[in-house]
Amino acid sequence: MKFGATIKDALYQDWQASYIDYGGLKRFIKDRQAKHQWDDADEADFIKALASELDKVVKFQESKIAELTDKITNYESEVKDLIAAADASHQPQRSNGDGEAEGEDGDVEAGGADDDSLSDTSDDEFEDRFVDLEEDLANVIADVHDLGHFSHLNYTGFVKIVKKHDKRTGFKLKGHFMKDFLEKRPFYRENYDGLILQLSRLYNMVRTRGHPIVGDSSAGGNQSAFVRQTTKYWVHPDNFVQLKLVILKHLPILVFNPEKEFEPDDAAITSIYLDAPDLDLYMGRLEKTEGAEAIRLRWYGGMGVKQIFVERKTHREDWTGEKSVKARFPIAEHLVNDYLAGKYTMDETFEALRKKGKKTDKEVDSMIKLAREVQAAVKHKKLGPVMRTFYNRTAFQLPGDARVRISFDTQLSLIREDNWDGVTRSGNNWRRTDIGIDWPFPQLPDSDKELFPYGVLEVKLQTQMGQEPPEWVRELVSSHLVEAVPKFSKFIHGCATLLPNRVDLVPFWLPQMETDIRKPATQKAQIQRPPTSHSNTNSGTPSETRSTDLAQYTEPVSDDEEDEGNRHIGATADEAGWADLDPQAAAEAKAYREAQSKVAKGPGGRSEQSHLVAAPPKPPKSNEFFPKLTPANLSKLLDSRYELERDRGLNQQGPSTEAREEAEATGAAEATGNPSGLSLVPGRVEYVSSFRAGQGKKIAVPVRVEPKVFYANERTTLAWIEFSVIISAIGIGILSFSDPHDDIALAAAASFTTVALLAILYTAWTYWWRVRMIRARQAVQYHDYIGPTALCGILLVAVIVNFSLRLKQGI
Template sequence: MKFGAAIKDALYTEWQSSYIDYSGLKRFVKDRQAKHSWDDVDEADFIKALEGELDKVVKFQENKMKELTDKITEYEADVKDLIAQADAAAPPTPSTSEGGDPADTDASDDETDDEFEDRFVDLEEDLANVIADVHDLGHFSHLNYTGFVKIVKKHDKRTGFALRGQFMREYLDKRPFYKENYDAIIVQLSRLYNLVRTRGHPVMGDSSAGGSQNAFVRQTTKYWVHPDNYVQLKLVILKHLPVLVFDPEKPFEQADAAVSSSYFDNENLDLYLGRLEKTEGAEAIRMRWYGGMDAKTIFVERKTHREDWTGEKSVKARFPIKEELLNDFLSGKHTMDETFEAQLKKGKKTAKEVESMIKLAREVQAAVRVKKLRPVMRTFYNRTAFQLPGDARVRISFDTQLSLVREDNWDGETRAGDNWRRPDCGIDWPFPNVKDSDKELFPYGVLEVKLQTQMGQEPPEWVRELVSSHLVEAVPKFSKFIHGCATLLPNRVDLVPFWLPQMETDIRKPATRKAQIQRPVNSHSASPTHSPSETASGDTADLTGYTEPVSDDEEGDENQHHAITNDEAGWVDLPAQAAAEAKAYRDQNAGKLDASAPNKAAAKLQEIFPKLTPANLSKLLDSKYETERDRGLNEAAAEGQDTVNPSGISLRPGRVEYVSSFRAQPGKRIAIPVRVEPKVFYANERTTLSWVEFSVVVSAIGIGILSYADPHDDIALAAAASFTTVALLSLLYTGYTYVWRVKKIRNREAVNYHDWLGPSVLCGVLLLAVIVNFSLRMKAGL
């Protein structure tokens, strides 16, 4: 589908006049070229028309943002008044009522409650429409930005004039409407929507909810989110969980969402390798702070990985320290003993907590000194956290603008120097003061879903719907620290994470009915016209069983379900019956396709393939297909044009390539997650002992034949020699196989441990020996 037709299908009808006139600009170029060759006058007129379209779009977005902000402020006053009135009108207890018929009092109370409930319902519908407006405005920005990029590309291709660079620098960069940050309005809207949804009494929850059970499951899963889906994802979540803010009375500032961490390692990258290979006791040591570089409190954190077989859990421990004391602490000149003991005397900490923090501080100091740890890299991102205050059952964090910055001095260039972090890098994303070779701007957002449910209990349905929607792409075990080291230190890293080869793959998928922003159907303010937020209606497709990929520091693998995407109905957004009929028709014609197509791969193109996730590494298909992205944001593949997303990172959309294997850069190896537990070694030992036992039995047969047979019986001598030779070969093969398996297990290599050759050859040789012995005996007897 051409973009001109796609934008007409995807736009919000009520705002139609405010979108870029893509078709008009395209027709402008064609008409001028039809009359004469494109000249400077035509170029000036086109730039003027383009600037006019940009002014129209920017002005509309600014006005709409102001309108939404004012509307939310008005609703906030209405909600507070309604809550105050509802609390004031709360019915008194029967013992405090004075006179009157109790029945009449109850009836009037019910009428009052119904009246307030109706007003709350109306406000909830109004806010749902505001949420849809915010979603549509985000879609408006992306659609128009894509339109400007595409029309300029088309202009350059047709006319031969190079306008793209100039237009990006002098127009779009100076009026970056597509970089609008919706965090402030989302935080305000989340707080307000939560008040209305809970009727003025937000659920505070219990900090130990779910943790007081003897049997509960913790699930931590990480996902990548494409920038096109940032706004929609946040709006979907806030309808179920409020944005977690530590000071609700303080106006939101962008610095409040900033989170920075400086990770430490040595020149051998021992901590990196330990975390990548998931060795028992692997540590990650980092200094974390919130807000800008003026933060006075720094948190020293240590994450320790524990294997399940140890019976211990992976832990993250930390303690605060003043920024001016951190260098002395890391060098060993300052200890935290007195500081923690002072907190004990003031009653701020218990004796157990103080003892734990003192132990942690000493261990971190010892690790820095013994392992010669220095700052290696820094991570920065803006975090939006969703959680009921004090309730840890469902926690969701969404990190955007993730950036990774080098801090080491190993290549002779001074970055951090003798300090614990480099001073020239703050929170001014995308860090113009940092060289491009020293930073990596991650192209996606990182969504982390943490669930704590009772054993056998399903997660909330909306969570299952969210993680199975087109908005996210599951990436188990993703680590910011590992990714930063792998990309920023290519000369020191020869083992890379498994997700690194997938970075060039576009993770966008066609939209489904799951996790959509919809306007209330019966709302008095809902527009009957087409809206991007109303792309789906009716019942959603049946959800399959909730499958959580294993993530970083995950315990309890026996409670996890591993599955590939095989819900064709949900994937293509069709009813189950229609999907079944389509599959039956496809299967019926599969034979015809195989017979008529010159290449059997053509038949595969007719199928709906599972999505590309690390969980499906062993089932990837060696075929290609192209798919039109949702809302026609991409032109036909024949044009071969790239799309630059609002974050400024170029991606190749529209094409998904399935390969049978991954290949790293020359000199690099891909780390495949392999869990090694003591029972793996025990299983190898048991298998070896079984083979030894079998070999002993076979050798005993040979020795028995030799001992009890006539010394002049040549047939018995040959049979004994045959069985003894088989036993000796079996012992040699057993020893070699045992050593080979032990080596591979210790190196955590993802090889095929199934022995299909040894048992088959052994059985064949034994069968041959028995047949030869029997044949010779029969012949001698004859």
């Protein structure tokens, strides 16, 4: 689809004049080339026009952000006044002692039904005003969403028009424009965190009518039966703003110090993971072995923070009846090196806390035990700094209520801290000092950093046994905004990507990094303006109308702009839900399309437009194939490479070579949060039935091994041995009770005994093979198709031969 048509459909009509004039710039190139060959004067005029468009876009975005900030501030003052007035109206009036209320002048006011009606009227008025404010804020949320969409759409327009210019004129402008124009005015990097934080605080005040919910911090943990569920998801950069806005309508952003002005450093979280040169802790965490540990040092904020947290995460298998735990204790930054070297212990520090009464005896004892165990592990396992993880976290949670906790990490970066390859990074210090929190760390070489292309969403639910999670949470995690990646680990991903020479086993998600996770938009988790909105606009935007919600903007397949009409038919799994149609109507539409496709087929059974549809790719030939992951919640991860055709919501072919070159060569990857250079252009739906590891690598498939698995193997082996003993007993019985000169009986006894011996040998080999595979946690086919079939076949042959010989002897 042409980008010129795409931008016209996707833009917000009220802001149309402020978008890049993509059509005008394209006509500028065509008109000049029609008159004469492109020269330096034309190039200067085009750059001037391009700069003017950029200035227009940047100024509008800045003014809109300022306008929204002022609007939120004004609403905040109004909400506070309304809450104060509502609280004052509910305060009991002063009594004169006779049961009659006094007015301000001491006059006695008559009580009775009139007072009740006045009070009811006042409450209704306050409630109406709160409802109006909630609707107004919903419009502001939609404005922020559309502004984020505005930034992304305009950035794509600039990249595409410059690429078209370079292709048609022969002048190379792309590198110069990216460096001297877009990098100096990076409007596309605005994350709107300040606005979102203000909106979250204000929307929560209005939603709770000025009385935020406050609960026990355990929030359900005291109940005898509850379920904790933690799931991780990847989020494409295009969906960052929308995801935050969707969540804040249900959960406020968790702020530890509401009185403090928001600063970018407040969201920064950095961790230093420790490990040995043989990556023993990495392997334990990757294979999920019982008791596997991860030891890290974490701090919140910039490099000037003086308090560091030493944390240890311990994995526990479900069959043990225990839960995986994370324990930590604080330590002063200047003491970390001595503590890791064993020169300093935390006993005195924690005893001082006990004496001051800041911690209970139980807490102090557990902290002392933890500090000693971590120190011993560092010494005996020779642990040192290996990997740094940095990200900015937005946490959503009701204060004091842990039933639903959502954290969203962006700008995730993995950085090497080791000195193993002869390069001094952290040296003798516990962390390297040449970097801080200055993402994307331009001073580091690419070999020392991995800039993760997606955001990481973590949803933690704690519900009573038998209860369902909130409906909005279920809609969110099943929407197009997220992609489930169970058991994703930042530490594991960093080691697998930055230490390839030391890692032979990689996580299951690593081969999927080159596939795009964007999917066709659904009606779930959308930002919509209230239907009764009293705003002065009536133009359609992605946040206003249902039709445009279904066709959110995604970058076109190519900007050749010569392939209009080449559309490909595809169907979603849930067409009725996707299109918001009655199931019967959806079925009729599907039947009609199938009938039309049959009519369109040629004499040979192929479609006359078969040149428009690419043949399914053949799987590469390799001996290193791994079966499809069995957990049902991983099927979504494997069905990847989606593409949305804007006007019809249909799946198209994969990205063209031109689109891939654009993502790699224009710097668009870094600008959209994908500096690793991975192609994030959507492709067709591809159903993956196997994984292939890189050269010399193996994929760690998440396989849960419990003791009952070994017991099941033993039971199966004993059953086979029992059956073999029975068969051998039959052979011995025939031999014992038959005539010594009966050759047929001897042959029958020998055949049954041979079958029994072969069955015992096969059973022993199968048992040994299964034990080895279970211990190695290999995702192989444990079901035995060959053994039972072969045993039954051999027994059948033995019986038939025996009867045949007897019948022949009788004849």
